[in-house]
Amino acid sequence: MITLSRLNGHTIAVNPDLITWIEVTPDTTLSLLGGDKVVVREPLDLVIARVVEFRRSIGAVDSLAYPPSRDVVVGASAHRERRETGRPASTPPPGFRR
Numbered sequence: 001m002i003t004l005s006r007l008n009g010h011t012i013a014v015n016p017d018l019i020t021w022i023e024v025t026p027d028t029t030l031s032l033l034g035g036d037k038v039v040v041r042e043p044l045d046l047v048i049a050r051v052v053e054f055r056r057s058i059g060a061v062d063s064l065a066y067p068p069s070r071d072v073v074v075g076a077s078a079h080r081e082r083r084e085t086g087r088p089a090s091t092p093p094p095g096f097r098r
Helices: 044-057 070-085
Strands: 002-005 011-014 019-024 028-032 037-040
Touching (some): 002 037, 002 044, 019 044
Antiparallel strands (some): 002 011, 028 037
């Protein structure tokens, strides 16, 4: 996890594996795999540096992101479907228990 600050000053921890892209408009906005967006105080270069530092700390060979697991992708799709339609997803993610 990397720590960042929201615009209101609250510290948050973000899983860098879930960041799909980062936009600067002029605030730094992280788009996450599930469709959520998080606006942070840190500039783009600092966010990238923290992601690279995180990858090195876990022993990643290089700073490239590893693709998310199938479970993460399915869970994110279900989350997006629930948010967009207001109904539960048609199929629960693998390993999901009710």
